[in-house]
Amino acid sequence: MAARPSVRLPEAAVTSIVSRLDGLPLAIELAAVQVRAMAVEEIDRRLEHRFALLRGGDRSAPDRHQTLLAIIDWSWNLLEPGQRRALRRLSLFNDGFTLEAAEIALGCDAVAPIQGLVGQSLLGVTETPLGARYRMLETVREFGRMQLIDAGEDGAARAALRRWAAGYARAHRARLISAGQFEAIDAVAQEETNLADELRSAIADNDPATVVELIAVLGVFWMMRGEHVRLLVLTDAVFDAIGDWQPPASLHDTVRAATLIIAANSMIGGHERFARMQALLRRLGTGAGSDVRLSGLATAMLACDPADPAAFPSRLEQLVRDGDRETAAAACYWLSSLRENAGDPLGAMAAAERALELSSDDDGPWATAMPRAMLAQLTMNVGDRAAAAAHARAALPVMRRLGAGDDEIQLRSLLVFWAIAEGKLAEADSELASMDGVSENWGGFGSQVFRHVCHAELLLAHGERTAGLSALRDCLVRMREIEFPGSPSTGLEPWTLFGSSMVLVGHAHYATADEEEAYGRALFRASRTDALRALGAEDTGRDYPVAGMMLFALGSWGLLRRAGSARDAIRLLVLAERFAYSRAVPLLMWERIVPAAEEAAPGLIADLRGRYATGRPADLVTEACRAIERLPA
Numbered sequence: 001m002a003a004r005p006s007v008r009l010p011e012a013a014v015t016s017i018v019s020r021l022d023g024l025p026l027a028i029e030l031a032a033v034q035v036r037a038m039a040v041e042e043i044d045r046r047l048e049h050r051f052a053l054l055r056g057g058d059r060s061a062p063d064r065h066q067t068l069l070a071i072i073d074w075s076w077n078l079l080e081p082g083q084r085r086a087l088r089r090l091s092l093f094n095d096g097f098t099l100e101a102a103e104i105a106l107g108c109d110a111v112a113p114i115q116g117l118v119g120q121s122l123l124g125v126t127e128t129p130l131g132a133r134y135r136m137l138e139t140v141r142e143f144g145r146m147q148l149i150d151a152g153e154d155g156a157a158r159a160a161l162r163r164w165a166a167g168y169a170r171a172h173r174a175r176l177i178s179a180g181q182f183e184a185i186d187a188v189a190q191e192e193t194n195l196a197d198e199l200r201s202a203i204a205d206n207d208p209a210t211v212v213e214l215i216a217v218l219g220v221f222w223m224m225r226g227e228h229v230r231l232l233v234l235t236d237a238v239f240d241a242i243g244d245w246q247p248p249a250s251l252h253d254t255v256r257a258a259t260l261i262i263a264a265n266s267m268i269g270g271h272e273r274f275a276r277m278q279a280l281l282r283r284l285g286t287g288a289g290s291d292v293r294l295s296g297l298a299t300a301m302l303a304c305d306p307a308d309p310a311a312f313p314s315r316l317e318q319l320v321r322d323g324d325r326e327t328a329a330a331a332c333y334w335l336s337s338l339r340e341n342a343g344d345p346l347g348a349m350a351a352a353e354r355a356l357e358l359s360s361d362d363d364g365p366w367a368t369a370m371p372r373a374m375l376a377q378l379t380m381n382v383g384d385r386a387a388a389a390a391h392a393r394a395a396l397p398v399m400r401r402l403g404a405g406d407d408e409i410q411l412r413s414l415l416v417f418w419a420i421a422e423g424k425l426a427e428a429d430s431e432l433a434s435m436d437g438v439s440e441n442w443g444g445f446g447s448q449v450f451r452h453v454c455h456a457e458l459l460l461a462h463g464e465r466t467a468g469l470s471a472l473r474d475c476l477v478r479m480r481e482i483e484f485p486g487s488p489s490t491g492l493e494p495w496t497l498f499g500s501s502m503v504l505v506g507h508a509h510y511a512t513a514d515e516e517e518a519y520g521r522a523l524f525r526a527s528r529t530d531a532l533r534a535l536g537a538e539d540t541g542r543d544y545p546v547a548g549m550m551l552f553a554l555g556s557w558g559l560l561r562r563a564g565s566a567r568d569a570i571r572l573l574v575l576a577e578r579f580a581y582s583r584a585v586p587l588l589m590w591e592r593i594v595p596a597a598e599e600a601a602p603g604l605i606a607d608l609r610g611r612y613a614t615g616r617p618a619d620l621v622t623e624a625c626r627a628i629e630r631l632p633a
Contacts, residue, residue, distance in 0.1 A: 013041045072143045075120050084147070086113035087122060087136075089157040091144025095193035096135035104164040105157070130190055158201075165198040166210050169217040173257075176220045181364030185402055188221045196230075203237045208245045211238060212258040219261030224366050226406040226447075231265040235273050238262050243280060253294065256284045260297050267304075275306040296326025300334060313338050320354060329358040329367075336374060340381075343544030343580040343617035349378045369398035373407055380414050380584040381545065383591075388584075389418045405439050406447035412438070413450040420461045420586045428458055449478045449495070453502070457586050465510050472506045473519070475499055492534050494546045498582075500527050501553035505587045508557040524557045531628050535621050544617040548581025549588065551624055554631060556593055559600060564631045566600040571627045573597060574608040579617045579624075 079087065089105050090097060102110035114134060117123040124135045136144065148154050168191060175184035188195070195214055202210035215238060222230045238258070247255045263277035281301060299322075303315040316338070319331035332355035340348035356371040372395035380388035392411045399407040412435050419428035432454050456471035479499035483489060504527055507520035531550040535542070555572030558564045573593060583589050597605055612620060 008039070010041065072140060075122055076143070076147070078120060079122075080113075080116060083113045083116040083120075085153075086110065087117055087140075087144045088148040088151060088153060089160070090117075090123075090134075091136060091141045091148060092157055092161050093136075093194055094141070094197050095191075096133045097194070098131060098133055101164055101168070101191075102134070104167070105160045107160060128190065130186060133190070162198060162202065162207070162210055165195055166213040169195065169213045173217045173220075173254075176217065176224070176364070177367075178364055179362055181366060182401055185221065185224070188217060189403060192218070192221070199234075203234075203241055206241065208242045208247070209251060211241045212247070212251060212255045215258040215261060216254050219258065219265070223261065223265065224402055225404045228265055231262060235262055235266050235277070239273075239276055239280070243276075252284070256281070256294055256298065259284060260294060260301060263301050264297065274304070278302065278304070278306065296324055296328075297330045299324075299327045300330035303331070304334075313342070320351065325358055325360075329355055332358065333370075333374075336378075340378065340545065340580075341543045343548070343578070345378055345382045345545075345580045349375060349382075352378060365398045366402060369395040369402075373399065373411060376411060376414055377584070380417065381582040382580070383583050383589070385418050385421055388414055392418075400438075408438050409435055409447040409450055413454050414584065416454040417457065417584055417586055420457055421589060425458070425461055428454075428461070432458060449475060449482070449499075452478060453585065456506075460506065460510065461586070465512070469506060469510055469516055472503045476503045492530060492537075494543055497530065497534065497546050497550055500530065501549040502585055502587055504553040505556045508553075508560040509587070509592075520557065520561070521563075524554070524561075524563060525633065527554060528628055528631055528633065532625060535625055535628075542618075542621075544579045545582050547624075548576040548579030548617075550576075551579060551628075552576035552581045552588060552593075554628060558631055559593070559596055566597075567604065568627050568630045570597045570601055570604050571608055572624070574605060574612060575620055575624045575627065577609075578612050578615065578620055 076084065076087075086102070086106055090102055092105070093101070097105070099110055099114065102114060106113070114123060118125055118134070122136065122140055124137075126133050126135070145154075148157055172184045172187050175181070176188065178184070195218055199211065199214040199218060202208075202214065215234075219231055222228070239262070242255065242258070245255075259277060259281045263274060263281050266273040266277050278301060281298060285298075300316065300319055303319060304312045313335065316331045316335040320328050320335060322328045322331070332351045336348045336351035336355065339345075339351060352371045352374040356368065356375070359367040359371065372391045376388050376391035376395060379385075379391060392414045396408065396411045396415075399411060412431055416428045416431045419425070419431060432451070435451050435454070452471065452475045456468050456475055459468035459471055476499040479495045480491075482493070482495055484493065500523060504520065504523050507516060507523065511517050511520050527550060531547070531554060534547050534550065551572045555569045555576060558569030558572065559566060563569075577590065581588070586592075594605065612623075615623075
């Protein structure tokens, strides 16, 4: 470029600059001049103060190029006082606003000033399914905020915006868990960015009343959409904001709702976080007699003792039989997950089916779709593909309508796996193509990788061996890169172990080239070590289906590649079955390995099944470790 020929132009930074400058040619031209002295990435970082940055540094440039500020200022000087006040205050909305929101922010009728700003092209207007929405260009917003501070109105304007956010949250909170759920989801989705911005601002300002109002709505919204990472990254900040706060009686239900949402989500992030939120919840109480849905969830949450996690399943089993529908339903979800991890898929399915029975139309469509999605995964994991496809197809329209992108991708992945297993490759291709139109939610936890898993499986199913194995290896790289907020990587994360197991089985079946064989042998050795580490973990933290996938992978490689004795390999396969390993992915289907096992040792599968029939997975860990240790290192 003329300003500095050697300048690097990284696509991501250039795209960001053009977007943040709203595509305005003059602004982009002024930004381009800055590359004489700065890298493109530095320009992007400094655009927060764009009017200082983009002052024309070239004294020979035409007057209109001397400053971007002068261009906006020219339009500003044409505005009436009421229109200027509106521009100042409405500049605080980062993601646009409705007429109703503008009236709350302005504290008066907003029609006339908004019409004036639209007429001066300082506001754009678009039609949405929920009505007209107004937006300022980012450049205009920054100008408006400068004027807001100069006018000394910043504090009052931000207080009005916060009142709007809290009021909007209150108006839609109850509807999110009701028959009007779809309409409420649409309403919250339209203002999600503005509400999330205000939540962060309330946390920074130590405003616990606004924090709980917004978490009580956004938390449910994000949980329904599968955006658990959003809540995880806020857990500590929310606890700090409300941990020692004594809320007024009018906010007790709201505080309880916010605490329940954070507590339920923090169970994913580790016992320490959950214990802190649970202690706060215990102080607040279950809320009996106020909101029955909150009361039921609180009862289930308080049944967990972080100091004695082994007792949690039996306590949940008692609650599942509770006469209170909301308590029983909440307990079913947790019990299903715990039973699945313990290697009891039938018990997990029974709990999920009970949750489905307890769902009501009054709870909203998600209450039915969620247990359906759980049952789709559980039935696929045990090889009941017909049931899995039926559950997935029942849940899919609801998840799509709610905007739950991660759940939709996972359900569509199950349908791809089902179609491959049934030999319906054209249907699998079509289902995979439909994923391209699904956006992964913010902080989506790895569902995007499933697109690549489906692609790799389809390549292999179409006979493209080399490309398929290469795609599998790429999947494993992606899985290893997934990070869980707040948790250090150990290499034993479930998604990593799933990925290595799948890739090892793929190479056991398909590797022919020397480099593929070498890759498989190295992965086999690493997986052997990882399996022993995973099985050596405390029983309460052991995920038996994941451990079972590793046993299945080691057994498959040992059998098909003659690494060790066939008897030890088949023993690992049968133990994998007893650990209820997930066989959802076509590569891991049980029926694919059985012919080779029967050929190598006829009748041994049946003998070992009889031997291990009465043993729980926890009782067979030592046997599994011994079988792994006999494999060649």
